[in-house]
Amino acid sequence: MSTNQRLAEQLSEIAKLLEVTGANSFRANANSRAARAIEDMTEDIATYADDREALLEIDGIGAKIADKIIEFIKTGKIEEREQLLREVPAGVLEVLRTPGVGPKTARALWQGKGVESIADLKRIIDDGSILEVPRMGKKTVENIKKALEFAEASGGRTPLGVAAPLAVEFAERMQKVKGVERVGVAGSLRRGRDTIGDIDILVATKDGETAGEAFRSMPEVMQVLAAGATKSSVRVSLEGPIKAETRGKSDEETKAPPAVATMQVDLRVVAPESFGAALLYFTGSKEHNIRLRERALKRELTLNEYGLFPLDDEKSPPQSRGVKPVAAATEEEIYEKLELPWIPPELREDRGEMDLTPEDPPALITLEDIRAELHAHTTASDGAMSIEELARAAKELGFHTIAVTDHSKSQTIANGLSKDRLLKHIDAIREADETVKGIRILAGSEVDILADGKLDYDDATLEKLDIVVASPHWALKQDPKAATERLLRAVRHPLVHILGHATGRLVGRREGLAPDIGAIAEAAAECGTALEINAHWMRLDLRDIHVRTALEAGATIAINCDVHGMGDFDNLRYGVTTGRRGWLTADRCVNSWSAKKLHGWLKSKRESASTA
DNA sequence: GCCGTTTTCGGCCCGACTGTTTTCAGTCG
Numbered sequence: 001m002s003t004n005q006r007l008a009e010q011l012s013e014i015a016k017l018l019e020v021t022g023a024n025s026f027r028a029n030a031n032s033r034a035a036r037a038i039e040d041m042t043e044d045i046a047t048y049a050d051d052r053e054a055l056l057e058i059d060g061i062g063a064k065i066a067d068k069i070i071e072f073i074k075t076g077k078i079e080e081r082e083q084l085l086r087e088v089p090a091g092v093l094e095v096l097r098t099p100g101v102g103p104k105t106a107r108a109l110w111q112g113k114g115v116e117s118i119a120d121l122k123r124i125i126d127d128g129s130i131l132e133v134p135r136m137g138k139k140t141v142e143n144i145k146k147a148l149e150f151a152e153a154s155g156g157r158t159p160l161g162v163a164a165p166l167a168v169e170f171a172e173r174m175q176k177v178k179g180v181e182r183v184g185v186a187g188s189l190r191r192g193r194d195t196i197g198d199i200d201i202l203v204a205t206k207d208g209e210t211a212g213e214a215f216r217s218m219p220e221v222m223q224v225l226a227a228g229a230t231k232s233s234v235r236v237s238l239e240g241p242i243k244a245e246t247r248g249k250s251d252e253e254t255k256a257p258p259a260v261a262t263m264q265v266d267l268r269v270v271a272p273e274s275f276g277a278a279l280l281y282f283t284g285s286k287e288h289n290i291r292l293r294e295r296a297l298k299r300e301l302t303l304n305e306y307g308l309f310p311l312d313d314e315k316s317p318p319q320s321r322g323v324k325p326v327a328a329a330t331e332e333e334i335y336e337k338l339e340l341p342w343i344p345p346e347l348r349e350d351r352g353e354m355d356l357t358p359e360d361p362p363a364l365i366t367l368e369d370i371r372a373e374l375h376a377h378t379t380a381s382d383g384a385m386s387i388e389e390l391a392r393a394a395k396e397l398g399f400h401t402i403a404v405t406d407h408s409k410s411q412t413i414a415n416g417l418s419k420d421r422l423l424k425h426i427d428a429i430r431e432a433d434e435t436v437k438g439i440r441i442l443a444g445s446e447v448d449i450l451a452d453g454k455l456d457y458d459d460a461t462l463e464k465l466d467i468v469v470a471s472p473h474w475a476l477k478q479d480p481k482a483a484t485e486r487l488l489r490a491v492r493h494p495l496v497h498i499l500g501h502a503t504g505r506l507v508g509r510r511e512g513l514a515p516d517i518g519a520i521a522e523a524a525a526e527c528g529t530a531l532e533i534n535a536h537w538m539r540l541d542l543r544d545i546h547v548r549t550a551l552e553a554g555a556t557i558a559i560n561c562d563v564h565g566m567g568d569f570d571n572l573r574y575g576v577t578t579g580r581r582g583w584l585t586a587d588r589c590v591n592s593w594s595a596k597k598l599h600g601w602l603k604s605k606r607e608s609a610s611t612a
Numbered sequence: 613g614c615c616g617t618t619t620t621c622g623g624c625c626c627g628a629c630t631g632t633t634t635t636c637a638g639t640c641g
Contacts, residue, residue, distance in 0.1 A: 135632060293626070298618095
């Protein structure tokens, strides 16, 4: 875990501990906000050790928290947290993580019944003494029991690529329900986060009863959690464990993935005339919504899921008094009244999108901008398609270029190519390039970056290739400093065009390397090396915040599907979404360039290499 | 504990649902 993550976790723990002790909730909140700010940073927080002023510049960090950060960097601890942990047992935090158990309940369980761990909680559920806790009835206990079982069965959040197809399925079925006028998928799924907590489906209808019933009786539904007039929540089963394609993967990927057995799906029913306000509200993020509401208040307006209303002195909600909204039907008109451009969902994370102006709306990359795939495997290593099949598939998608980049020799499990096999493979690629018209097939390699940063082929061999994608596959538990050195060496190598899946992380399963992305981005910008977003939903590596850092440093981005089989091209959308979350525009993505510009860049790197 | 296009002090987003109550506290997003 990186220093930033460790620090963010400690601050977030402080926030939770404060909530349990019943401290001022704004104080707790301030610690959460600071934790989030640090989590979003890609530069190593340790570099701020001697720069308190710079820390104070960061939004959400004031004098007190700045001191705590410096204390953490210097000592690895925060005394306030130690103090709180002397007061509140650490196990109470575990209990607090149970859905349905908030700070008040956790405190009551702890102080009333001595619950200091999940085991304690289970014990008093079993012996029935939990019912002695105030406001604790049979139903609440039953819900906690189920939540505990669920937590044990699943790893928590679900990968985007697993949740998205399910959401689409639900949305399509809801569209067919009688009376339903519009359907939208909201929540973190719409924002394109790499993992999804629960799926939010929004429907516009005047007949909420019918919609709710149809929703709750979907075949996948295992349990109904809530069934109100405007909101239903269900737990659904996912079809078995994630079907991870093993395809001869060389490392932990072949080990059984954790089964994400179920996930929660929420249905929200809204009136058609407030669909935009509801969609905006349920898309979030929470932080973005808070900013929007603060912005509304400054303009004598108030925003809720029914619309944007004029502010008055009445206490009851405006929609309940028949007040006419200033805007409600579409997101666009609400943003407009708040003097903002329509903000794409991927940017709604309170990461600076509020500074956008209507005159200068963001022009993010789209799926249609992608014209080339620069990372694909064939049957020569661990892919499922021949060179020609791959090329025809890419051509079908309208691409002008496909790069064949099979694994290098150290990837023995993935049938990596020896130098001799690679040379023959290059000939086969050249031949296919002659045969298949209408698309350019590049001869390339996904060459391993060895633990010390050396590449898996010698330079003379790499020189024969049109394109080199260098990726780390082994030694992914290296310390951050070694990882940075290793990747820097690859990025600066004159024969490398693209740094593939830089950290080697697997969403929810493997943390991967934690290199200094800022330093890598700067080197990449300087050397003209592109940094890859690996579009497979299990990887999405670079992450969104890494992309942002790379762009700020002046680097270019590649979005590649890392194709092993036909279906992998479908993952492109997740790569593009991740790019958009990092504020990527088409002109900064090499896969969006014209054939001429792309091939020119690939060649120019080689020319500068030979003159260097 | 942070922050300032009404504020260096006094604010800090808003509503639905559940379950336990008998008018509302707690949790969630």
